[in-house]
Amino acid sequence: MAQLEFDSEWRKKEESLEEIIKKYPELPPIAILEIDAHRRGVFYTDKALERLDESVHQVTEYTLRDKTQRKVPASLTLRDGSHLVVGEDFTKTSRDPYLVDVVDGKIVLTDQGKVYEEVSYWEKPAFFDKVTSRGTPMKKVIAARPQRYSIQPSMFCHFWECAKDGCKYCSYGSKGVKYHGRPDDLINLQDVEETMRELVKEPGRFVGVILTGGSILTGPKLCEDELQIYIEVLQAMGTVFKTKKWPSQVNSTALDKEQLQRLYDQTGLTSYTTDLEVFDDELYKWVCPGKAKAIPQAEWKKRLFDAVDVFGKGRVDTGLVSGVELAKPNGFKSEEEALKKDFETAEEMASHGVLLKHDIWHVGDNSIFRGQLTPSLDYYVRLTKGLYEINQKYGLSGDMDSYRKCGMHPNINLDRI
Ligand code: SF4
Incomplete structure (x- = not known):
């Protein structure tokens, strides 16, 4: 994670999550938390990364400033089924990010030691481990969020x-x-067609x-x-x-x-x-x-x-x-x-x-x-x-x-x- 010019006093200069939750009682706290997590980004603790299983979860790999590689979950789903689209790799924040940690055996979103919500890691679709007849890894043809796919x-x-x-x-x-x-x-059209054929085979996902x-x-x-x-x-x-x-x-x-x-x-x-x-x-x-x-x-x-x-x-x-x-x-x-x-x-x-x-x-x-x-x-x-x-x-x-x-x-x- 990269930090921009970090202002260690930022919490004193703006209303806190708790204050905003009180100010807007018409909105569910989880919706306000979701907005703030998108705004501030996330970082994963070592304990949270121990729960990352590459055979199940979608993984993002990126290069740190010291040139080492780091593998993290692609992103998170909240308890109510909504998704955060926040990669640690694109968390470049001038405020502290939320920490994803493990507390009492659960993967949770935390800030300053306070547990806010249980979260889960995005699971990868079945086609991600397959290759097209041209040898192209299908995960390079079509990208995935939990239920919607994207293609560039x-x-x-x-x-x-x-x-x-x-x-x-x-x-x-x-x-x-x-x-x-x-x-x-x-993009190669044959790769696209073959990947789509695999993608729609997974029940209940597309x-x-x-x-x-x-x-x-x-x-x-x-x-x-x-x-x-x-x-x-x-x-x-x-x-x-x-x-x-x-x-x-x-x-x-x-x-x-x-x-x-x-x-x-x-x-x-x-x-x-x-x-x-x-x-x-x-x-x-x-x-x-x-x-x-x-x-x-x-x-x-x-x-x-x-x-x-x-x-x-x-x-x-x-x-x-x-x-x-x-x-x-x-x-x-x-x-x-x-x-x-x-x-x-x-x-x-x-x-x-x-x-x-x-x-x-x-x-x-x-x-x-x-x-x-x-x-x-x-x-x-x-x-x-x-x-x-x-x-x-x-x-x-x-x-x-x-x-x-x-x-x-x-x-x-x-x-x-
Ligand atoms: S239109 Fe081009 S320059 Fe603008 S956001 Fe998209 S890729 Fe970037």
Whole structure:
């Protein structure tokens, strides 16, 4: 685990978990704990790592600063079945992370010696130990959360062609290293099909798959190559299903209406995501300069509204990397101002049938924003409550990105309560 500029006094400067739990009695304490664990990250004690069984659990291996390798659980499931999506490898926090420890024989989430919740490690799917007929390990073709799978058809993003164009919270290319691969360097479709065939054999596990990746701007018109990649991969995956449509989601650069219609008509795709990332237009230009040049925010929003026409209300969502709207030096100066703008844009989007979600900002060591401080727990709780209430007001179910499928969106996770 890496620490940013650590402020040992941080607990004195913001309200504690207990204070926030008392302040928002309408929210279950476990939901607030989940938000805080996403915000602060986790670290595993030696006793907790003794409970990691590689024959059962999904493991993440990463390199420490002294170049030694460390194996940790991929992530955690809470007692109520919701998932934390917090890898120790991407816990780069300026606050103390929660400690995963073993107390009275149970694996638990703790802070300053206090036990908060029992947790379990994500189990790996059966296909993870298999290889395709081409010899590719299937776990390299499709990644897994407990119930939803994910696939990255291409390992490329055009915004890192010019180092200043990449999104400032993105960890992939800010140090001048291009996001790996080439625009035409695609996942092998035979590997995809064979892995999908194995994946769906495991009873009771599959609830959906998401396809995502960086932005590919090339083609006869903007993003045409990116669209074609998603169509081909979805068609390969679709050979496994008897129905035309099957539970699936694409998270892509914002496609235009004609492209969205082709994506819907030519594949089994059932839901669509394209993230605004930052809800204020001026900050969007600062935080995501490449995206803003290619597709200004007003056009991005229009494409989301068009997507609702194609996929239907509640089958399209958009998200923000919550917290970057307060990044220094150009972000909002107060949490109050940031929330005001976030809710204003949220209302606009939801009134057009676009479901809202947020992902808590993890400050990546390799991102342009490295070293920044994320907002308070109070901010994240207010944002979570506000987005949840706006989704409710406009009758938007979070099913396409529910806590069983994703787990990274605290406001959608409230749907389970
Ligand atoms: S679109 Fe932005 S966040 Fe995504 S890979 Fe490219 S630079 Fe990173």
